[in-house]
Ligand SMILES: O=C(O)CCC(=O)C(=O)O
């Protein structure tokens with residue numbers, strides 16, 4: 001609880017939430033040993049992670065096609081978990097009830113403003129448990145994201161897909177990572193699950209070959225600069241790996 005701060009510049013206290021991280025399956029260990037009560041659902045969790053990764057791979061292939069990369073699987077091959085370790089993590093989140101009154105300056109922030117560190121995030125939320133907000137780029141205001149925007153046509157809430165920082169790097173800032181936060185005041189507890197999809201550790205954050213990105217010119221430069229600043233990269237010439245990017249982001253989040 002409060003060990004992680006997703007917005008260390010904006011908030012003095014760590015986020016009032018709990019998280020349980022589950023690593024991806026590996027050739028040595030199908031899945032990390034889980035404590036009860038999760039241990040009885042190991043097979044289900046493994047299947048869920050595999051399905052999440054397959055969905056991310058499909059989305060990454062679609063992105064490669066849309067960006068007209070010479071090899072449409074440019075992104076997807078870099079996320080092939082059979083080829084090595086990655087920062088991918090499946091996270092169960094729990095926001096306990098709190099009796100702390102909301103500050104007079106605004107809502108009670110349960111996960112500070114941030115963008116996700118990987119390539120894509122799949123977010124799963126429960127009906128009746130709102131709280132997620134997006135920072136709009138046009139007006140700079142926070143907009144709530146309904147759990148199920150079409151309850152009459154969708155029987156279950158859809159999966160929310162966030163673009164993460166690495167896609168901003170790879171596309172020269174053309175794709176912007178989504179800035180979001182979680183706010184709600186006391187009341188009920190809240191659960192959510194996030195599948196943070198990351199590339200293989202040694203993948204470099206270079207610009208993807210793409211005529212579409214070329215055509216975008218330098219319009220992504222502002223976004224790219226924001227990303228560079230987050231991890232202390234000084235300019236175009238400095239290349240870092242996905243592993244180093246994640247290390248630098250986590251260092252700030254956990255105040256290491
Ligand atoms: O709980 C949520 O809805 C979002 C959590 C989140 O954005 C994160 O953990 O990165």
Ligand SMILES: [Fe+2]
Nearest residue numbers: 114115116180
């Ligand atoms: Fe997030």
